[in-house]
Amino acid sequence: MKTTENTILITGGGSGIGLAFAKKLAQEGNQIILVGRTESKLIKASTQIPNAQYIVADLTKDSDVEALTTKVKSDFPTLNLLINNAGTAYAYSLLHENSKAVDKASIEFETNFLSVIRLTEALLPVLEQNTNAAIVNVSSLVSFIPSVSLPTYSASKAALHSYTQVLRAELKNQGIQVYEVMPPLVNTELSHEIGGADNGIPPEVVAEDLLKALTEEQFEVRVGLTNSLYQLYLQSPEQAFSALNSSL
Template sequence: MKTQNNTVLITGGSAGIGFEIAKLFAQNGNQVIITGRNAKRLQEAVAQLENTTGIVSDVSNPDDVNQLVERLNKDFPTLNVVINNAGRAFYYSLSEDGIQASDKAGEEMTTNYLSIIRLTEKLLPLLKKQHEAALVNVSSIVAFVPGHTTATYSASKAALHAYTLSLRYTLAKDTAIKVFELMPPLVNTDFSQEIGGINGISPVVVAEELLAALESDTYEIRVGQTDSLYKLFLSSPEEAFLALNTGR
């Protein structure tokens, strides 16, 4: 997959992993579009980037998604890379009283899974028109080894992983769309501070590994610790679970 002269959409691109991906793609000679729910934060992000357009949009809102897709078809007809990065997560213990786990799970599943299906489905006709195209779904290390304090978030990422596998297999049959899955470990972003993000890797590393993986057509991108934990998971799911959760 070429990594220059693309038109790239990054949801949740105003901060963290999404911002660093946007920055790297913009510096690499791509036209970049980032979305976010907070207009002020989005404007501040765009001001720091070159070749970048910001569109206020909430991926969990169907009306926003419809408006976004309409704008993309009108103003960015060469769109050929979509990076589904926007996410939602809650940190809590399943044993707590009154935590409203089902409500939290509903928000996570909507943003991290169902919203990606909705946006992908609506953008497939545009992507199919391109000579070369890519979809990148940002999941997580917890897609296959869940965290006990992010149980419902982990479940949403596991669902995304299953969907991504099926989407890749299906689109490879009769389209030029390549489907990638980016699986970061703990990353030091505002998004992850509640679960010890200060101890995580830099989002710059995640962005750099994504770009390298696109260039080499490496479809499952297991960044840093994710790769070693994945290998442990293949040999012993129980040991992998303990390795991720012990001490947390």
Template sequence: MELKGKTILITGGVSGIGLEAAKQFLEIGAKVIITGRNQERLDAAKKQLPNVTAIKSDVSVEEDLKSLFNTVSQLGGIDILYNNAAVLTSPLNLGVANDNHIANAAYEMEVNYFGVIRINNIFMEMLKSKKDAAIINTTSILSMVPSLIEATYSSSKVALAFYTISLREHLKIVGSSLKIFELIPPLVATEMTAERNDKKISTEQMVKGLIKGLQKNQDTIRVGDAKLVDIIRRFFPKTAFGLVNPKKANQILK
């Protein structure tokens, strides 16, 4: 897929992978719009990357997305929707009753899964009308192998992975040329993973892998260890589970 000259909307673009993606997309000649829930962080991102368009918006709020759509339409529309926004709540012990457990799970599902469907639906006709357009849904290595300490987050990403596959095939059936990409990152060094001591890749490496996959039109873009875990889990599922869930995780669950 040709990226130069495309207009790309990145949700959750104020930091981490989203901000790095904005930087690299700009460098290859794309126009970039980023969204975020916090105006101060949007302003900071705009200061760092003056050429981006920054719009305050929350994927879990439908009225925000309708307003975002109207603003984007006035700017000339988009060619690529990159669903990067996601939340991860505090690790929970599934074996012990916790008043926050269901609320946290619902919040993760609302942003990580329903939020993607919500924004996709709003921008679908715009994107389908373009000659060479795409949606990128970000799942996770945890959509292939579940995490003991991030079970509800893993579940939200599994839901998104299945939805992504179904959406891609449905669009083929109705004769649409809109591309649907699934991005499967490994553990990436971001604010979300700051407390994890496991092996991580940089946001720069992550985005380079994404761009390479887009340019090759790979429906499923696995980056870093996500490639290895995908192979191992097919033949040795217990080994893959052990790689994602080292013994130290058991101590966190106690």
């Protein structure tokens, strides 16, 4: 797809991978709309990016999504690229007596999966009106190889992977492309409790791979380690599972 002169909305755009996406895509001459729950982060991020604006919204709330959709239709009717990047994760063991897996899973699924469906459905009418339209969903390496230390996060990303595949098939004849970015561990604030500060790749690497994928229309973007483990997964899901979880 054309990677310049787009109007791009990025959820979770105040930091981490979302901010890296915003910086990279702004350099290509695109208008950027940052979305997040924390206004202070969005203000700080928007000052780093030319031609960027922001909308404060909690995408787990119907009322916030309705307000965001109204604003987009009014102020950004040329929106043609939606990047669903916002997410959350809990690292824990299912066997821990105080794991409260149901509570953690509820939050992860609401943020990582249901909110993507909610926002995508709300903004599809805008995307359908514009040419060169696309949706990017950010899942994870664990969408196809679950991590023992991220049990319900892995499940939420697997659900997102499945949804993305169906969405791509459904929208193929509507002229809307659907991409999925599957990074490994990335050094962001979100990942620090699971070793991201020491072992994660820079978020800028993910942004570079997304831009390349958009240019080449490569719909599944397996970043770094994700690609090598995916190749192993195709040969042996059991070996891939062992390889990912051997150091945990």
